[in-house]
Every structure is written in structure tokens, then in C-alpha cells.
Amino acid sequence: MSKTILIVDDSPTMIMSLRSTLEMNGFAVESASDGARALAMLEGGLRPHLIITDINMPNMGGLEFIRGARALPSCRFTPILTLTTESDPAKREESRRLGATGWLVKPLSGPDLVGVVRQVLPAAA
Amino acid sequence: MVFARPLHPRRWLAGALLLAAALAGAAVEGAWASAALICAAAAAFVLAQRPRPAPPPFIGPMKRRASDFLGFGGVTILGPADLPEPLREDIEATLPFLDTLRGQIDGVQQDVAQGVMAVVEQVEVVSRLSTGQRERIAHSLSGVSTMRAAVAVPGTIIARLSAMLAERDRMIAGNYQGLEQLAQEFHELRGAVDVISQVADKAFFLAVNASVEAHRHGEAGKAFGLIATEMRALATQTAEGARNVGQRINSFADRMQAQISAAMPGRNDAGTQEVARLMGELDAAQAEIAAISARLGELIAIMEAGHGDLVHSLSDILGRLQFEDVMRQRLGQVGDALGDLRALAAEAADGVDGRRSVRDLLEDQQRSYVMESQKVVHAVFGGGGEAPADMAAEAPVRRIELF
Numbered sequence: 001m002s003k004t005i006l007i008v009d010d011s012p013t014m015i016m017s018l019r020s021t022l023e024m025n026g027f028a029v030e031s032a033s034d035g036a037r038a039l040a041m042l043e044g045g046l047r048p049h050l051i052i053t054d055i056n057m058p059n060m061g062g063l064e065f066i067r068g069a070r071a072l073p074s075c076r077f078t079p080i081l082t083l084t085t086e087s088d089p090a091k092r093e094e095s096r097r098l099g100a101t102g103w104l105v106k107p108l109s110g111p112d113l114v115g116v117v118r119q120v121l122p123a124a125a
Numbered sequence: 126m127v128f129a130r131p132l133h134p135r136r137w138l139a140g141a142l143l144l145a146a147a148l149a150g151a152a153v154e155g156a157w158a159s160a161a162l163i164c165a166a167a168a169a170f171v172l173a174q175r176p177r178p179a180p181p182p183f184i185g186p187m188k189r190r191a192s193d194f195l196g197f198g199g200v201t202i203l204g205p206a207d208l209p210e211p212l213r214e215d216i217e218a219t220l221p222f223l224d225t226l227r228g229q230i231d232g233v234q235q236d237v238a239q240g241v242m243a244v245v246e247q248v249e250v251v252s253r254l255s256t257g258q259r260e261r262i263a264h265s266l267s268g269v270s271t272m273r274a275a276v277a278v279p280g281t282i283i284a285r286l287s288a289m290l291a292e293r294d295r296m297i298a299g300n301y302q303g304l305e306q307l308a309q310e311f312h313e314l315r316g317a318v319d320v321i322s323q324v325a326d327k328a329f330f331l332a333v334n335a336s337v338e339a340h341r342h343g344e345a346g347k348a349f350g351l352i353a354t355e356m357r358a359l360a361t362q363t364a365e366g367a368r369n370v371g372q373r374i375n376s377f378a379d380r381m382q383a384q385i386s387a388a389m390p391g392r393n394d395a396g397t398q399e400v401a402r403l404m405g406e407l408d409a410a411q412a413e414i415a416a417i418s419a420r421l422g423e424l425i426a427i428m429e430a431g432h433g434d435l436v437h438s439l440s441d442i443l444g445r446l447q448f449e450d451v452m453r454q455r456l457g458q459v460g461d462a463l464g465d466l467r468a469l470a471a472e473a474a475d476g477v478d479g480r481r482s483v484r485d486l487l488e489d490q491q492r493s494y495v496m497e498s499q500k501v502v503h504a505v506f507g508g509g510g511e512a513p514a515d516m517a518a519e520a521p522v523r524r525i526e527l528f
Contacts, residue, residue, distance in 0.1 A: 009448045013241045017443040020245050024252045047142070055493060063500050085451050086495045087522070102527040107447035110440025116525055 003121060006037040006048035007031045009083070013021060018052065018083075021110045022117070028114030034058055042072055047092040050121055051075075052104075055084035055091060063094055070099040079120040084110065183522045221465040230460040234453050241449040248439045255435050259428050266421045272414055283407065287400040304385050311378035318371040326362035332357030455499060462490050497522065 005027050007018050012033075019029045030046060032038035034057045042048075051069065055062035062082055069075040079101040086092075092103050101120055104113070332353045339350030465486050472480040487507060494500050 009450075011453060013238050013245070013453075014447065014450045016242055016245045017446045020249050020252070021440045021443045024249075024256075052234055076467060084495075088495060088496045092526070096528045098528060102525065104526075105522055105524040106451055108444055108524050110442070110444035112525060113438055113444060114440060116527070120527070 002026055002028045003049040004028045004030060004047070005117065006038060006041070006046065006051045008035060008051065008053035008057070008062065010034055010054060014054070018113075021113060025114045027117070035060030035062060035068070038065055039068045042069055042075055047074055048078060050117060051078060051080045052083050052117075053080060055082055055086045055095070063091065063098060066095060066098040066100055081116065081120065083113075085107075141204055178480055213474055216470055219470050220467055220474075223463050223470065227460045227463045227467075228455050230456045230463070237452060241446050244446060245443065252436065252439055255432050259432050262421065262425055262428055266418065266425055269414060269418045269421055283400060283404050287404065290400055301385060302387070304381070308378050308381045308385060311374055313379065315371055315374050315378070318367050318374060322364050322367035322371065325360045325367055327360075329357055329360035329364060332360055366491075451496070455496065458490075458493060458499070462486065465489070 005022055007015055007022075007029060008031070009015050009018070010033050015031045015033070019031060022029050023113045030041065032041055035053070038051075038053070039060065053062045053065055057065075060068075061117060062084065066080055066082075069078070069080065080099065081102045081104055082095050082100055083104045083106060085106045087105070095103060102116065104116065177238075203210030336350055336357065339346035339348075339353055342349070466483070468484060469480060469483065490505070491500070491503055494503065
């Protein structure tokens with residue numbers, strides 16, 4: 001059974017390309033266009049094996065989403081990767097403090113992304 | 126350093142164009158770098174068009190330092206009420222220009238997003254085709270395995286049938302031996318018939334002798350002569366019957382022997398040899414199917430490897446398409462800044478007091494960057510940034526960091 005990855009990004013093209021990359025590598029994908037929607041999905045019972053989130057998004061950004069997700073018992077140990085254009089070290093440190101598993105910078109090659117996903121996924125299995 | 130001269134609106138316009146140049150430069154390289162150069166050239170053209178004008182006759186209380194407005198230092202600007210109408214029109218003319226730039230940015234973003242989506246869709250089509258091809262070949266391999274198993278079952282049945290036929294041949298051979306023995310015994314019966322025939326012949330001769338003797342004794346031997354006559358007739362009949370039986374026995378024994386002889390040579394050929402031939406053909410077919418199966422297995426392995434390579438390449442392509450998101454954010458920021466600049470220009474044209482300066486906008490813009498490359502480009506075009514020593518050589522970005 002394929003593992004489910006939740007993608008949180010406000011860019012439809014990012015969601016589309018990430019979904020395609022992950023699905024052709026054997027993963028199932030759910031997506032949300034901002035942190036608030038993603039949090040609602042998690043509160044609604046979605047149990048992804050991994051979450052990949054952007055940082056700068058409307059409504060609710062990635063950092064606030066990570067904080068909210070970590071507050072949910074079901075997501076306390078779910079790996080969360082950020083995938084962002086953000087280069088501010090302060091935000092990177094903030095994401096680490098909030099419980100992110102890793103910090104990925106766009107553009108990131110598909111094979112690199114899949115490699116990182118496979119590296120962090122066993123912890124969630 | 127403060128100049129007591131008013132800032133000519135054309136210099137204001139030049140400042141706005143320089144800011145637009147910096148913003149465009151902060152966007153992606155290529156087309157927007159060209160736009161930056163165009164804006165910078167336009168600014169230079171505006172500055173060259175007219176020498177710095179003489180101070181107007183009146184400098185009102187609303188005058189302010191141009192350094193607050195442009196950040197280029199020390200020039201004082203007139204209040205809006207002091208602006209000559211043609212110059213106000215120049216500032217107002219920048220508004221549709223800035224709107225046009227923002228519209229162009231939106232258009233570029235939409236076109237690139239649509240193009241990227243189309244590429245992703247095509248990548249998905251290629252991926253699906255490859256996956257389908259792989260699944261079809263795997264299905265073929267499954268079919269060959271099924272065929273191989275199906276052929277193997279009759280093979281075992283025929284092997285058992287062959288054993289049964291061999292047993293049957295052994296039984297038939299035994300029966301043939303029994304028949305031959307029976308034929309031999311029939312031939313031996315002929316000897317017994319010959320004895321009967323010889324006895325009958327002797328009885329015939331005895332009857333003839335008895336008849337002669339009876340005739341020689343005259344009337345006294347007459348009754349004996351009748352008996353002798355009857356004995357001779359009986360002996361004749363017995364001899365004829367014995368010969369007839371002997372002939373029949375001979376004929377039957379000969380025909381039986383002929384039938385056995387005719388049947389014996391072919392009794393081992395038809396069944397076993399045909400079954401052996403069929404089994405040989407089946408074995409060859411199974412071997413060929415096994416070879417095909419092995420070749421298909423190798424083909425599957427090659428297809429798997431090829432599919433893996435294809436997925437790797439397609440994933441790489443999809444990853445590279447993330448440039449669109451980077452460009453979207455950079456252009457979006459430029460578009461927003463152009464909107465702020467437009468609002469400021471509109472306020473300047475309308476004479477709104479207490480408005481922010483272009484320097485404020487520039488500093489806000491500088492603070493809003495989220496990418497290192499934006500900061501570098503801003504430093505190159507806008508100046509005053511924290512440009513690295515070698516701005517052309519962008520520092521390598523660490524793209525993966527696991528905590």
C-alpha cells in the first residue's frame with residue numbers, strides 16, 4: 001500500500017508538479033492550497049505519512065501550520081518537510097524549533113526530493 | 126548636502142524609472158533584466174532632456190527635501206501646488222506606464238504557469254505510457270507462465286498413458302504367445318486325427334478280409350459277411366470323417382497362424398511410438414515456451430530499468446519546473462512594488478501631503494526579499510544593498526537540510 005504525502009502550497013503549478021513527481025514514484029498525494037486548509041484536513045482525520053509545506057502562503061503560512069500540526073496528537077511524529085524559496089536563516093531556525101523535519105529550498109530536483117522523502121519516510125511507517 | 130533648488134518633476138520621473146529598473150532587475154534575469162535596462166535608459170533620457178531648471182519664483186511651506194522623496198540626497202522639492210501643469214502631467218503619465226508593467230508581469234506569470242502545467246501534463250502522459258507498457262509486458266509474461274503450466278499438465282498425463290500402453294503391449298505379447306501355443310496344439314490334434322484315419326483304414330482292410338472269408342465259407346459265413354460289409358462301410362465313413370476333420374483342423378490352424386504372424390510384427394509400433402513422438406514434441410514446445418518466458422523476463426527487467434530511468438528523468442524535469450514558482454514569487458514581488466510606486470506617483474500628482482518617499486519604498490522592497498538572489502540583484506541595480514564581494518558568483522545554496 002502506497003504511503004500518503006500531504007502537499008501544502010499556494011501555487012497550483014507546484015502542487016501539480018509535486019503530485020506528478022511523487023505519484024510516478026509510487027506515493028499517494030493529498031494537497032491543500034494553504035496552511036489553514038491543510039490543518040482542517042488533518043483535523044478532519046487525514047493521516048498522511050509525510051507533509052511537505054511551503055512557508056510563504058496566504059491565510060496561514062507554513063510556520064504557523066507546522067505549529068498547528070504539531071499540536072495535533074495524530075501529527076506529533078509525522079515528518080514535516082518545508083519546501084520554500086525562503087532563505088531567511090531566522091525562519092529556518094524557527095521551523096526547526098517548531099518541529100519541522102527538514103528545510104528544502106526551491107528549486108529542488110525531483111530525484112533529490114524523492115530521495116529525501118524516502119529518507120524520512122521510514123520513521124513514519 | 127542640501128540644495129535649495131526644487132526637484133524638477135522630470136527628475137522625479139527619472140527616479141521612478143530608476144526604481145522600476147531596480148525592481149525589474151530584481152526579477153528574473155533575461156527579459157526582465159532587459160526591462161531594467163530599458164527603464165534605466167529611459168531615466169537617463171529624461172535626465173538628459175532638460176537641464177536642471179532655475180528655481181521657481183516661489184518656494185512654499187510645503188516644500189520638502191528631495192532626499193526624503195528620492196533618497197538621492199539633498200534636493201528640495203516643491204509642494205504640489207507649485208508644480209507646473211506640464212510636469213504634473215508627466216508624473217500622471219507614469220501611472221498607465223506602471224499599470225502596463227504590472228499587466229505585463231501578470232501576463233508573463235499566467236503564460237508561464239499555463240506552459241508549466243502543459244509540460245507537467247505531457248510528463249504525466251509519458252509516465253502513464255511507460256507504466257502501461259511495463260504492465261502489458263508483465264501481463265504477457267504471466268500469460269506465458271500460464272501456457273507453460275498448461276502444457277506441463279498434458280505432459281504428465283501422456284507419460285502415464287505411455288506407461289499404460291507399454292503395460293498393455295506386454296499383455297498383448299503374452300496373449301500372442303498363448304495364441305501361438307494354441308495353434309501349435311491344433312497342429313498336434315492333426316496327429317490324433319491321423320491315428321483315427323489309420324485305424325479306419327485298418328478297419329476297412331479287416332472288413333474286406335472278413336468279407337472275403339465270409340464269402341469263402343458260403344452260407345455259413347453269410348451273416349458274418351453282412352457284418353463285414355457294415356464294418357467296411359463304417360471304416361470308410363470313419364476314414365472320410367477323419368480326413369475331413371484333419372483338413373479342417375489344418376485349415377483352421379494355418380489360418381490362425383497366418384493371422385498371428387500377420388499381427389505380430391506391428392504390435393509394438395502404433396501406440397508407444399506415437400506417444401513417444403508426441404511427448405518429444407511436447408517437451409520441445411515446453412522448452413521453447415520456457416525460453417520465451419526467460420526472454421520475456423529479461424525484457425521485463427530491461428523495461429523496469431528503463432522505466433526507472435524514465436521516471437528519474439521525468440522527476441528531474443518536474444523539479445526543474447519549480448523555476449516557475451520561484452519566478453512567480455519574484456515577479457509577484459516586483460508587481461506589488463510597482464503597485465506601491467504607482468500609488469506614490471498618484472499621490473505626488475494629486476499633491477497628497479505626508480506621503481512616503483521612494484526611498485521608503487526601496488527600503489521596504491529590500492526588506493521584503495526572501496531569496497538570496499533577489500538581494501544580490503537588488504544590490505546590483507538599486508545600490509545600497511548588501512551585495513556580496515563577487516556578485517556575479519552567487520553562493521551555492523544548500524537545498525537540503527535535515528534537522
